Amino acid sequence: MPKSFAVTVLLLCLFTVTFAVNLQAPLYSAYVAESTMGATAVTVAFAAYVAGLMPTLVFLGGLSDRIGRRIPIIMALVFGGIGTLALVVAPGWISLVLARCLLGVGTGLATTAGTAYMAEIMGEQQVKRAALIVTSSTTLGFGGGALATGISLSLQGQTFFPSSFALLFVAVPLLALLVIRLPRCDEPRAVSLLRLPVFPSSTWPYGAAMGVAWSTTGMTIAIVPLELQIHDLGNWTGLVIFLAIFIGFLCQPLAKRLSNPIALGLGFFLTPFGYLVLLAGSWSHSILLVLVGAAFTSASSYGFTYLAALSEFSMRSSEERARASAGLFVYAYVGFSIPVIASGVLADRYGVLQAMAIFGGALLISTLVVFWAWHKSPEDSNKLTASVDTL
Template sequence: MARFSVPLLTLCLFVVTFSVNVQAPLYPAYVAASGLGAMAATVAFAAYVAGLLPTFIFLGGLSDRVGRRLPTICALLLGGGATLLLALSPGWPQLVIARVFLGVATGLVTTSGTAYMTELMGEAHARRAALMVTSATSLGFGGGALATGISLVVQGPSFAPISFWALIAAVPLLVMACLALPRIAMPQDKPMLRLPVFPIGSAPYGIAIALSWASTGMTIAMVPLLLDRQGLGGWSGAVIFLAVLGGLLCQPLAGRLTNPRALAVGLCLIPLGFAALLTGAITGSISLILLGTALTSASSYGFTYLSGLSQFSLLAPDDRARTTAGFFIYAYCGLCLPVVAAGALADWLGLAPAMAVFFCVQLACLASLVLYRRILRGDARQELV
């Protein structure tokens, strides 16, 4: 079984994150059925963080106490259960509940999975283990939306597309397979509730991933609504998949760079990508929307994601699970919280103007982060003199 452990864990990470966005192309349909506005879609999307942040904050070290397998199995069951709920009882309230479950699932699997992958591959391959985790989760986040988009094209409008049932069928099989995974690190006698760790020197990476994932949150939650209103709803699944695929394709290149260099590239791509996305949204150009999505993805799930996760892990190698929780708190606050504010603005100003306001705030935050990094480098040079 040992030789299949890494592929099996990779598949588990993929399936859990696949479940997170598998319902994303249906957001316009859920909103239309509820009779609510753009705010409803963004609240449902951000309900994810209501399950995820408490998991990161209070259960980031759970896998150190109970082992890595149990949190992974729980995450699979929550992902499958949330999808089953939406398949059997579609609606906006059910979507909110499902997103909370999916947040808990993601919190469990990313903290335990990152530590478990490093243990399976060995400490000497910690950076490669981080690449495996980011690749599996990136493909999962985008693959779920793409699968549902294709399912809707093939079978027509439905609140229970084929992609839902494929995921539901896969979960019990993976749960049984997980029971055979080896125990590498024995459970430790530590408190069940352990707060996340934010290593010294990690703040620039954390702020960068928050700003980067904010663009992805806008793409996943707002762009499908915009496309639906422009008669381009069929592109939603492809756009959301591209929001992750671009970063996945960039991860091998990001892996060849040092973490500071990869971070610098990621910071440059954030404004370029959202500028193209915003221009496409205003002009109704699907080409510009796709280009902007690809560029923001290259940062969100490529250069910024890999450099940040790797740097957090390297800064606190003896407490990797809780350090990973700290990293993802930054990431998911960026993914969800700005989207809720933009959703409220969208009901007042319109979708495109709300995205424009978001972009202005994002530019101001990026400028502040770049200035902060330059100040840190200047202080470091003075200490060496």
């Protein structure tokens, strides 16, 4: 199989797995309507995704080292299809929790195996380009699912079986068959099925920055739509989520041209700035500011910070790339989930906007602390200075 075709199939698989993750986001309010838990119902369903993903990252991040890269990717596709099918067959909050859990498992399997597999297909000399392809395909997937369902609902009206779901059901079996035909570039090793993540030396600032940046994305996906719904702006949810992810994709080619320290430093600025703009838009009921703020946070979460972090983790652990990817996403999803769950509880007690404001204060403090600690680290500080001098 030609290398270009193998790369295309793999990126389509990564896109499809992550496409399924936010596919149901514009329907959250409809799924939880039967529940009496308010904002907490949304955050519990949101947390179910992490409940499926985190154990997969922590205990099965190196699974593909034992059984090969292809099987975990096929499993991820199937989990995405089954989770989405559950929402069609029995739409409701319980099905949403089940679906999100399955989607979390699938994401954990696909991102760890897929990152290692892409580098193996493309070769060690193109590790950073392989990381760019992985970040681009997953970024488009995470954002594209919500947008596709938003467009489908605008054309079809309210339904629990939008056209975007049907598209996923067609793609999953076709791609699963193509994955079987992909070349085996790795040599499965006689290692334990349960393998813990690897955290390469000196990568903690990148992981911590990912966690901080992705916390803003979690808020945009789970909490911001609740505020939009209060002000009859719920029809903007799909576009807000799409921008919160897609703008990062547009920034990735620029991020690839920058050194990892420079890209990370830019991300440290964009993350809190974008969220503060988004918060101002929510406070003033300005959808324009909400969209602009979501775009700025996306530039960091899925652009500069994401690519710099994935590239750094991959380059510093070439022998354990799948487990290193798992280590990075442990950072990312801790940030993605815990603040959102806490904000959901606060929203039910004090109000959605107040919860968003409290999160904004915590975000600013966290960003400053991580940046200060990174800047004080001799190795990273020297790298940043050297990178600025070469610009």
